[in-house]
Amino acid sequence: MQPSSRKKPISFYTLAAFFGLFILFLYGPMLSIFILSFQGTHGNMTFPLRAVSTHWFGDLFTSTRYGDLGGAFRRSMAMALAALAVTAVVCFFAGLAFRKRFWGAGPIFYLSIVSLVIPGLLLSFGIGQMFQLAGLRLHWMISGLGAHLSWTLPFGLLIMFAVLNRFDGSWEEAARDAGATPSQVLRFVTLPILFPGLIAVALFGFTLSYDEFPRSQLTLGTRNTLPLEVANMTSSVTTPALYAIGTITTVISLAVIALAFAAIAAVQRRRGKSARPPSHS
Amino acid sequence: MSAKGEIRIEKVNKAFDATLAVKDVDLVIEAGSYCCMLGPSGCGKTTFLRMIAGHETPTSGRILIGGADVTNIPTGSRGTALMFQNYALFPHLSVQENVAFSLKVAGLGTAERRERAMAMLQRVQLAHLADRVPAQLSGGQQQRVALARALVTNPQVLLLDEPLSALDEFLRLRMRSELKRLQKDLGITFVHVTHTQPEAIALADQVVIMDQGIVEQSGGPRDVYDNPHSPYVARFMGGQNLIFGTVEGSSKSGAAVVDGAGNRFTLSSSDLLKGQKVAFAIRRDGAKLADKPGNAENAIRGEISNIEYQGTFVKVALKTAQKDEFIVYLADGEYFARPRAVGDTICAVWPSTGNHFLAGENNSSGDPSGH
Numbered sequence: 001m002q003p004s005s006r007k008k009p010i011s012f013y014t015l016a017a018f019f020g021l022f023i024l025f026l027y028g029p030m031l032s033i034f035i036l037s038f039q040g041t042h043g044n045m046t047f048p049l050r051a052v053s054t055h056w057f058g059d060l061f062t063s064t065r066y067g068d069l070g071g072a073f074r075r076s077m078a079m080a081l082a083a084l085a086v087t088a089v090v091c092f093f094a095g096l097a098f099r100k101r102f103w104g105a106g107p108i109f110y111l112s113i114v115s116l117v118i119p120g121l122l123l124s125f126g127i128g129q130m131f132q133l134a135g136l137r138l139h140w141m142i143s144g145l146g147a148h149l150s151w152t153l154p155f156g157l158l159i160m161f162a163v164l165n166r167f168d169g170s171w172e173e174a175a176r177d178a179g180a181t182p183s184q185v186l187r188f189v190t191l192p193i194l195f196p197g198l199i200a201v202a203l204f205g206f207t208l209s210y211d212e213f214p215r216s217q218l219t220l221g222t223r224n225t226l227p228l229e230v231a232n233m234t235s236s237v238t239t240p241a242l243y244a245i246g247t248i249t250t251v252i253s254l255a256v257i258a259l260a261f262a263a264i265a266a267v268q269r270r271r272g273k274s275a276r277p278p279s280h281s
Numbered sequence: 282m283s284a285k286g287e288i289r290i291e292k293v294n295k296a297f298d299a300t301l302a303v304k305d306v307d308l309v310i311e312a313g314s315y316c317c318m319l320g321p322s323g324c325g326k327t328t329f330l331r332m333i334a335g336h337e338t339p340t341s342g343r344i345l346i347g348g349a350d351v352t353n354i355p356t357g358s359r360g361t362a363l364m365f366q367n368y369a370l371f372p373h374l375s376v377q378e379n380v381a382f383s384l385k386v387a388g389l390g391t392a393e394r395r396e397r398a399m400a401m402l403q404r405v406q407l408a409h410l411a412d413r414v415p416a417q418l419s420g421g422q423q424q425r426v427a428l429a430r431a432l433v434t435n436p437q438v439l440l441l442d443e444p445l446s447a448l449d450e451f452l453r454l455r456m457r458s459e460l461k462r463l464q465k466d467l468g469i470t471f472v473h474v475t476h477t478q479p480e481a482i483a484l485a486d487q488v489v490i491m492d493q494g495i496v497e498q499s500g501g502p503r504d505v506y507d508n509p510h511s512p513y514v515a516r517f518m519g520g521q522n523l524i525f526g527t528v529e530g531s532s533k534s535g536a537a538v539v540d541g542a543g544n545r546f547t548l549s550s551s552d553l554l555k556g557q558k559v560a561f562a563i564r565r566d567g568a569k570l571a572d573k574p575g576n577a578e579n580a581i582r583g584e585i586s587n588i589e590y591q592g593t594f595v596k597v598a599l600k601t602a603q604k605d606e607f608i609v610y611l612a613d614g615e616y617f618a619r620p621r622a623v624g625d626t627i628c629a630v631w632p633s634t635g636n637h638f639l640a641g642e643n644n645s646s647g648d649p650s651g652h
Contacts (some may be wrong), residue, residue: 170369173336178383178434179357188386191375271372271414 030250037243045240050211056244066237069245072229075140079225080126080210082141083148087156087205088198096190097162099169115150120214127220138221147215152205159204163197196264203260207253284312285347286360286437286470290335291512293342295494297327302328303339304494308473310487312347315464317481318474319517320491320550327442328472329491333472334440338359362431368423370415370430377402377411380429389596394403401429403627421452432467439464441473445480446597457484482506490514493648497643505521510562511641521562523605524581525641528557535633537578542602545578546635560639566610568631570597570621580630581607585623 032047040051045096060066100103115123131138137142175189191198213227220228243263288310295303303325310316318326330623331337333344344352351359371379378385381398389397402408405425414424424444433440444460445453461484466473475481481488481501489499498510509515512523526540536553538546538561548561564578574580583599586606595616600608609629621627 040543119325140463168367170365170367171371173356174365174369174371174430175386176356176380177336177361177363177385178430179335180382180386184386190370193371267373271416 033243033246036240036249037247038242039060039243043240045238045242048233055247056239056241059239060241060244063241066233067229067239068224069226069229072224072226076210076226079140079145079148079208080144083152083209084202084206086145086149087152088202090153091156091160091201092191092194092198093163093204094157098157098161099164112154116154120151120212121217123147124215124218138219140220140223140225143219143221144216144225147219148209148212150213151212152208155208156201156205159201160197163194163200166197167194178230196267198259199264203257206256210253211249287345287347288438288470288472289343289348290333291343292328292347293339294334294642295325295332295337296340301494303332304555306342306494306496308489308496308499309580310489312470314486315466315471315484316473316489317485318472318489319476319478319481320497321476321517324491325378325494328493330440330442330472330474333438335359336362336363344647359652360437361440362434362436362438364427364431364442365446366444367489368427368447369413370426371422372415375379375412375414376426378416379415379426380433382430383434383618395491396431397433402426405429416630420447421456428463436469438470439467441471443474443476445475445477446617451462453480460484472596475533482518487514487548490517491630492495492517492643492645497641504640507564507638508637509562509582511639511643512562513643514641515562515639516646522565522568522607523560523562524603524607525558525560526560527584529557531555537593540602542582544581544602546636547578548636548638549633550638553638559598560640560644563635565596565608565633567596568607568609568629569615569621569633570609570611571628572629574628574630579633579636580627580628582628584609585621585625585627588621588623599627 035049036045037056038052038054039049039056040053041055043050081226098109101123102250124147127143128138131143163262171189171193172185175185178190211227212225213231216225216228223234226245226249230242232243233242285339288308290306290310293303293306294301306329318329318425320326321420330339332339333346333349342352343350345362356363371382374382377395377398380401381394384394384397387443398457399408399411402411402534405428407422407425407429410418410422415426418426424447441460444458448456448605449596455547457480460471460473465468471483473484482505483495487499488502488505490497490505494511498505498514500508505514506518506520509518509521515521524538524540524546526538526544526546528536529539529545530537533551534546535549536559538548538559540546546561548559553559574582579597581602581603582599585597586600587596587598588597589596590613593613594610595613597609597611597616599609601607607629
């Protein structure tokens with residue numbers, strides 16, 4: 001440790017200022033929207049705050065001028081949960097498979113990672129064209145979910161790799177040595193040990209789908225999800241109700257994340273201080 | 282019918298891609314014996330152990346346990362249990378559940394599982410920690426859990442992969458004697474892989490010394506220590522000096538050998554040929570120091586390069602014309618009656634009966650980086 005009385009170098013202040021800006025850009029907007037969503041009945045979309053009320057939250061649920069907001073929210077939730085389930089299951093097994101350098105592992109990995117690099121909007125266009133060419137109708141739970149999975153699956157796979165980095169293959173060997181069948185190894189050892197990491201993978205599947213905009217644009221068909229619905233509203237709605245939507249969705253996202261973290265923490269607490277194998281070298 | 286727990290290895294090879302990790306090994310490990318597989322890292326001993334355990338399949342050859350061919354029988358149903366080097370305890374299960382794991386997958390009821398696991402934990406003195414998880418245990422305790430987990434299956438053969446390497450010196454010595462006691466009590470075959478020579482000779486009934494995938498020598502601990510087969514075994518087991526020379530003359534009673542510096546030695550082996558290059562070993566505690574060679578033929582001249590006091594003895598290292606230093610262990614009383622100084626030129630002398638001819642040709646240093 002450096003003695004605190006020492007004069008701090010210029011780089012400390014530069015980096016501290018940069019970090020301050022980062023925090024400001026990250027939380028400043030969120031905070032402004034959060035505050036403005038409690039705008040008084042006669043206030044408008046900008047500061048100052050005229051009064052404090054929950055009027056716009058109520059307005060959101062009672063007024064008809066916001067279109068099918070409830071339906072959009074339900075669709076977003078359903079899609080995010082579907083993405084969560086598919087991402088968790090597929091990434092779990094894909095991650096396990098990639099531990100072996102099977103034939104074609106390299107090309108398959110790069111092919112799946114490419115979709116992280118392709119602009120989402122472009123992919124959205126492509127899916128729209130493809131469905132038209134094949135004579136299929138776009139549907140949010142089919143073409144829409146597919147578009148979202150092209151984004152959540154490679155992301156989840158990368159997280160699964162990080163999770164597996166801490167997984168010691170000798171646990172599975174020990175289970176086999178004790179006479180466990182392959183399915184018993186999976187049920188009693190691999191899955192339970194990887195479960196906290198799998199929660200993180202599932203969480204990413206959920207949040208990435210829940211607020212996905214570019215990949216939703218031309219793939220949802222006749223119905224919208226929440227991000228598209230809100231984007232449409234920005235041009236027509238001119239009340240703080242827009243901010244109320246922002247506050248609600250942010251709270252939901254935070255609640256999901258908190259729930260996931262609590263689940264991980266509960267598992268870790270049961271396992272004592274650390275889930276890592278004892279290091280010996 | 283072979284005895285339960287006897288391991289018979291027949292012409293076993295194991296290749297990984299292009300490299301042979303184990304080459305054409307034939308070996309019998311007797312039932313109920315404590316066998317130590319000894320060798321430097323990368324010599325194939327762990328691969329060998331994993332093949333007995335069934336975690337690797339031999340590329341060719343057969344493995345028999347208790348007379349039954351288990352070469353293609355899956356691990357977990359061949360009567361072996363492996364204790365992993367890093368213990369591989371399940372982090373999400375309690376100590377008791379870890380020990381009971383094999384009983385659970387075998388379909389035993391909860392009550393019986395618990396009872397048998399607790400009995401085994403009692404045996405390794407860990408019953409009071411049954412509800413902890415592995416992360417809450419010390420290294421020594423984790424090892425006992427791993428031992429209990431392996432033994433609860435009632436194996437014919439317990440396989441131990443470097444079981445003591447993760448422990449500190451004090452625990453290592455304690456666990457060493459406990460393993461030996463346990464093996465005597467249970468009467469099952471233990472196969473213990475190690476790279477530490479004192480561990481092997483202290484524990485084993487049978488020491489198997491490996492190098493580069495082959496078994497260089499197999500025998501009792503005194504046999505491999507006192508009668509090493511090759512320069513490699515002599516170096517790896519330690520306690521020996523090596524001398525390389527050429528046979529100058531040979532008769533029924535033995536052979537006269539001369540080294541590059543003109544030192545003369547007598548070997549009792551009668552079947553050596555004139556002009557043959559030979560290597561032989563002399564125990565470090567079998568030689569004395571003298572100012573002059575005297576009339577004995579077995580002496581080597583050198584300059585003292587190091588003197589270390591070791592308590593019960595003094596280690597004196599001589600730089601001679603040979604590649605390896607010549608080391609003499611003198612009883613401390615004997616040394617201090619006539620102390621020496623680094624830089625002195627003196628002779629090490631010994632009776633010709635101390636010379637042990639090395640028939641094997643393996644001259645590697647035992648250091649995997651030095652090949």
